[in-house]
Each structure stands twice: as structure tokens, then as C-alpha cells.
Amino acid sequence: MKSYSWQSSVPPPAQPPRDVIEVTPTLIDPASTTLAAHGRTFEIAGTGDEAALAFQFTFIAGARHRVTLELSTGTAASFRLEVHGRVTKMQKAVATVAADGSILSVSEEIRDLSVSPLSDGRLAISFAFEPFRTRLEYLYVFAKGATNSESDRCAFKTAPALFEVWPSPEVFRSMEHSSASKLGDVVCAIQECVVIENFIKVEFEIHKPGTALRALGVRHRSMALAKVQWWSWPLGGRAPAPGRDDAYCWPAARKPSSPIMAPALVDRYGPAFVHDGHAVTMLLDDLPDYQSRPVEEVGQLGDVFLKAVFEDGSTHDIDIAALLQEGGDDEWLAIVNRFIADRIVSAGADPVFLEVGARGAISASIRNWTRSLGWRYAGLDIASSPNVDIVGDAHQLSRHIAEDSVDVVYSSEVLEHLVSPVSFVTQANRVLKQGGLFICRAPTTWPLHAEPWDFCRFSRHSWQGLLHPESGFEILGTCEFGKASVLPRRLGGASGALMSCHPAPLLSGVVARKIRSIGPLGSAASSPVLAMGQYDAA
Structure with missing residues (x-):
């Protein structure tokens, strides 16, 4: 019996999984499919040549998941396995397997896929992937019959699905949400703060162990509020705080049509908290003209304050703007710090840190920081x-800096202003020592700025087109920062409305290591990986 496998370039984790959970199937459409349980075996039959089932699971963003299924093929000719699109970033955790075990297709978000025929005729199917969002959603199994005839019923059997989940990585975790902060005995996270004209939306999570949220007050620092609504999926017995006469509005909780996820609470307390998210929507009692107002005043339009009242009588104040500022660039600096700490061990005496684009207070703070770590800082810029x-x-670079003399080339939000990023990477290779690091961050979704010297945008995927063995580098990791929405001003229809729902990170970053010198003329050859995969159909 032949086994089939498809391997990605991402190595499997060395440690055992953190969670191992069996999940029994459920029907997607009871009108077209039946499900009968016989102990640990579940028999699925469609009314025609198709049959489908699903396994519900709380997927954890950024953590490696492995799913193992055992299917008796019955009259099915093929199986399409698909993770719900709202779990993954690209909606491409999809694979199709034939009844004989051969792999018909694999999409880009499937990490590893193996199919092994068992001695009793069943198929053991296993695959791995990393969710982008923490959600309670489904893994679907769609079976297709062999005859393509509506009169022939498609039927197959399955055992419970086995879900294995590994701990999320400390760096380069791919996830949409922000982590929670602990303020005293209250855990809080702000997932969204959106200001569009006179509309404000704040999506947040809050939890105090041993009690429940009873009421929520909302106020704005400088603007009157015409309308305020508090949205909460687990309504419980919540009601406005009685007898309050203060600057806060106290809306009653209202249940939305779909649950609000609480990914940061799931990270801390587990899947039982997955639907414990909240949102507040507000309409200002004015229609402000941003462009006519001073920058300082525009920056205050998001100054929203919440007051949480708990069942135990305690209260907790949340300054949304201050909490959003608290995280700042901490994640990016943690990544940079980790890798330059590793580099300094092998760099020898007097390691050199070169920052390209060194004007401003942020770069001055980087100079002080790297010097405190024992580095020699050099700042290069087009202007004094x-x-x-x-x-x-x-x-x-090599006109100003000796070749093979630098341990780290660092650049943050400069690459978009270079007319030829390829030339910059080539020059970075020339001045870096063997094993030296190229660390760079650049915009992915950002308005044009500093025109006419704004040329490019960089997704997390674009780095492999710049940094690869042909250009003398290997990528150690990539990451994304910030969450934006593309909001068309004059584009109607479903395509325009859905644009704001798709991932639009503000920035992406990369850490790469020099693995070889590419010669005096450099190399602009592209990476073979860019020709792999299957481009989306129109």
C-alpha cells in the first residue's frame, strides 16, 4: 500500500503538543446529509453524489495545529479538507485527497500533508497549519461520489478527528490580535480602535477573575456623544449602572448577530473565553473636518474612556489611547534585541551596527540602546x-563602508523610499560580514507620504523576492505589525464593502542572515520559490 506526502519548508516542532483533543463530527446541512453514530465510528450519507461534515474546534492564532483523520472511503471518490476561511489569513488551508490516497491538490497554508492507506481499507490523513485568528470554527470534510450522479448516494465513515496544538512561538508569531495587559487584578486588551469621520468603534476584552462585568460607562475626552452602544455576546444579567450622574454614558448591553471573539483571553485562560469579547460603537455629536484641525486636536478624536463595573462592586478605568500606546514597538524591538543578542556572541570584538536612514529621535534612541549593549553604532542617511x-x-553603501565590516544592517520604514530595493540588498550583502544580519521593517498598508520619494510597499511574502540564496541571504523569520482596513470612498458593491474585512497589516518586518558573498557586481536573480504554488483563479 502506497503512502503519499507533501512537505513544506517549515520544520515541525521538536517538543510534544500542548493540547491533544478528540472532536466528534457534526452535520453542515442536515437536509442533504445524514449522520449515524456507531460507537467511535460515524457514518455519513448524502442524498446525492456529495456528502459533508464538520469538526468544531477553538483554533489558536499563531500556534501550530495538526489534524489527523481516519476515513473509510465507502462510495466517495475524493475528499476535500478545508479549514474555515475566517481562521486562516489567506483562506488557503485546503487539500484534496483521492480515495486511493493520492494527493490531488494542496493550498499554500497547509504545512505538511500525509495520507497513508491502513490495512482495513481506511485512509489516515494528517496535515498541519497555523491559524491567523483565534476563533471557534470548523474543519470541513466534503466528499464527492465516484459517479457524479444525483441518484447514487455518496457515503463514507469517519472516526473522531484528533487535533494537536503546539505552544505559539515566542517570536514571529503570525496572528491578527493584540496580547492582553494585566492592570492590577484586571486583564484587558484593545483589539480595535477605529475612527471614521464621526464614527468610533472600540473592540476590547476585559476580565477580572472571580466576578463578572455588570455595566460599562463610556465617555469622550473632548466631544459630545450623540449615540453609544455596548455590544456583548454573553449578555448574562448585565444592565446599566443605576443612579449614576456623571460624565459617562451607560448603555445597556446588546447582543450582536455574531459573537465577538476574545483571543487574548483565550491565550491566558483557555478556549472557554473565546466568545467573551466586547465592542462599543459611538457617533460623535459633530462631523469634524480632520484636515482643517490642528494635528494635536485630530489626535484626540480617539480619546475614549471606559469605566467597567463588576458584580463584586469594584470598578476599573480604561484609557483607550493610553493602552494602545503602551505596546508601541515592543514586539519589533523584542525581535531585534533577540537576534542582535545572538549575533554579538559570534561577532567578536567591537561589533558594528549600521542603521540606514538614521535621522530623528527614534534613531538617536537606537544609537543609545545599541551602545548600551556593547555595539559600535554607525548612522547613514541621504541628508545630514x-x-x-x-x-x-x-x-x-560599499562606497562609504568597507566590505565585510558590518555585523548588522538595520533599516526601519526607509525601504519604501528607495527606488531600487534590490540594489540596497545587494549593497547590504557586500558590507555585511559572513553570518551578519539584515534587519528591516517597511510599510505594507500605509498612505503615500514624503512624495515623490515613496515608491514601494512590502507584504510579509515579498521579502522572499529580495532575500534568498541567489542574493546571498537566508530568511530567519518575517512578521507583521498593526492592523488596518482598506476603506474605499467611492467603490460600491460587495467587493468594495468586503475590502475592509481583509487583512491589511500596517508594516512587515524581516530578519535575514548573510550566507554568502555575491561578488562585486551583485545578483538580481529571483528566488525559485516565487514560481512555486498555484496562482489564484480570476
Whole structure:
């Protein structure tokens, strides 16, 4: 009996899974499919040449998941396995397997797929993937009959699905949500704060162990509120706080048509909290013209304050703007710190940290930070400034800096202003020592700025087109930062309305290591990986 497998380039984790959970199937459409349980075996039969079932599970963003199924093929000719599209980023955790065990198709978000025929005629199917969102959703199994005839029933059997979940990585975790902060004995996370004209939406999570949220007050620092609504999926006995006469509005909780996820609480307390998210929507009692107002005043339009009242009588104040500022660049700096700490061990005496694009207070703080770690900092920029040591063009680094002399080339939100990123990468390779690091962050979704010197945007996937063995690098990891929405101003129809629902990270970052020198003329050859996979149909 032949086994089939498809392997990705991502190595499996070395440690055992954190959670191992068996899940029994459920029907998607009881009108067209029947499900009968016989002990640990479940028999599924369609009314025609198709049959379908699902396994419900709380998927954890950024954590590696492995699913194992054992199917008796029955009259099915093929099986399509699909993770619900709202769990994954690209909606491409999909694979199709034939009844003989051969693999017919594999989409890009499937990490590893193996199919092994068992001695009793069943198929053991196993695959791995990483969710982008923490959600209670479904793994679907769609079976297709062999005859394509509506008169022939498609039937098969399955055992419970086995879900294995590994701990999320400490760095380069791919997830949409923000982590929670603990303020005293209250855990809180802000997942969204959106200001569009005079509409404000705040999506948040809050929990105090041993009690429940009873009421929520809402106020704005400088603007009157015409309408306020509090949205909460588990309504419980919540009601506005009685007898309050203060600056807060106290809306009654209202249940939305779909649950609000609480991914940060799931990270801390487990899947039971998956639907414990909240949202507040507000309409300002004015229609502000942002462009006519001072920048400081526009920045205050998101100054929303919440007051949480718990069943035990305690209260907790939430300054939304302050909590959003608290995280800042911590995740990016943690990544940079980890890798330069590893590099300094092998760098030898007097390691050199080169920042390309070194003007401004942020770069001055990076100078102080790297010096405190024992690095020699050098700042290069196209224009002179107090923090700039070398005035020069990033496309011509080797004219200003000796080859094989730098341990880290660092750049943050500069690459979009370079007319030839390929030339910059080539020059970075020339000045870096063998094993040196290229660390870069650039916009993915960001308005045009500093025109006409704004040329490019970079998704998490675009780094493999710049940094690969042909250009002398290997990528150690990529990441995304920030969450945005593309909101068309004059595009109607479903395509326009759905644009704001799709992933639009503000920034992406990469850490790569120099693995070889590419010679005096450099190399602009593309990576073979860019030709792999199957491009989406129109």
C-alpha cells in the first residue's frame, strides 16, 4: 500500500503538543446529509453524489495545529479538507485527497500533508497549519461520489478527528490580535480602535477573575456623544449602572448577530473565553473636518474612556489611547534585541551596527540602546542630521563602508523610499560580514507620504523576492505589525464593502542572515520559490 506526502519548508516542532483533543463530527446541512453514530465510528450519507461534515474546534492564532483523520472511503471518490476561511489569513488551508490516497491538490497554508492507506481499507490523513485568528470554527470534510450522479448516494465513515496544538512561538508569531495587559487584578486588551469621520468603534476584552462585568460607562475626552452602544455576546444579567450622574454614558448591553471573539483571553485562560469579547460603537455629536484641525486636536478624536463595573462592586478605568500606546514597538524591538543578542556572541570584538536612514529621535534612541549593549553604532542617511555619521546613498553603501565590516544592517520604514530595493540588498550583502544580519521593517498598508520619494510597499511574502540564496541571504523569520482596513470612498458593491474585512497589516518586518558573498557586481536573480504554488483563479 502506497503512502503519499507533501512537505513544506517549515520544520515541525521538536517538543510534544500542548493540547491533544478528540472532536466528534457534526452535520453542515442536515437536509442533504445524514449522520449515524456507531460507537467511535460515524457514518455519513448524502442524498446525492456529495456528502459533508464538520469538526468544531477553538483554533489558536499563531500556534501550530495538526489534524489527523481516519476515513473509510465507502462510495466517495475524493475528499476535500478545508479549514474555515475566517481562521486562516489567506483562506488557503485546503487539500484534496483521492480515495486511493493520492494527493490531488494542496493550498499554500497547509504545512505538511500525509495520507497513508491502513490495512482495513481506511485512509489516515494528517496535515498541519497555523491559524491567523483565534476563533471557534470548523474543519470541513466534503466528499464527492465516484459517479457524479444525483441518484447514487455518496457515503463514507469517519472516526473522531484528533487535533494537536503546539505552544505559539515566542517570536514571529503570525496572528491578527493584540496580547492582553494585566492592570492590577484586571486583564484587558484593545483589539480595535477605529475612527471614521464621526464614527468610533472600540473592540476590547476585559476580565477580572472571580466576578463578572455588570455595566460599562463610556465617555469622550473632548466631544459630545450623540449615540453609544455596548455590544456583548454573553449578555448574562448585565444592565446599566443605576443612579449614576456623571460624565459617562451607560448603555445597556446588546447582543450582536455574531459573537465577538476574545483571543487574548483565550491565550491566558483557555478556549472557554473565546466568545467573551466586547465592542462599543459611538457617533460623535459633530462631523469634524480632520484636515482643517490642528494635528494635536485630530489626535484626540480617539480619546475614549471606559469605566467597567463588576458584580463584586469594584470598578476599573480604561484609557483607550493610553493602552494602545503602551505596546508601541515592543514586539519589533523584542525581535531585534533577540537576534542582535545572538549575533554579538559570534561577532567578536567591537561589533558594528549600521542603521540606514538614521535621522530623528527614534534613531538617536537606537544609537543609545545599541551602545548600551556593547555595539559600535554607525548612522547613514541621504541628508545630514545630528544622529547621522555618514551622509550617503543607501544604493551605494560599499562606497562609504568597507566590505565585510558590518555585523548588522538595520533599516526601519526607509525601504519604501528607495527606488531600487534590490540594489540596497545587494549593497547590504557586500558590507555585511559572513553570518551578519539584515534587519528591516517597511510599510505594507500605509498612505503615500514624503512624495515623490515613496515608491514601494512590502507584504510579509515579498521579502522572499529580495532575500534568498541567489542574493546571498537566508530568511530567519518575517512578521507583521498593526492592523488596518482598506476603506474605499467611492467603490460600491460587495467587493468594495468586503475590502475592509481583509487583512491589511500596517508594516512587515524581516530578519535575514548573510550566507554568502555575491561578488562585486551583485545578483538580481529571483528566488525559485516565487514560481512555486498555484496562482489564484480570476
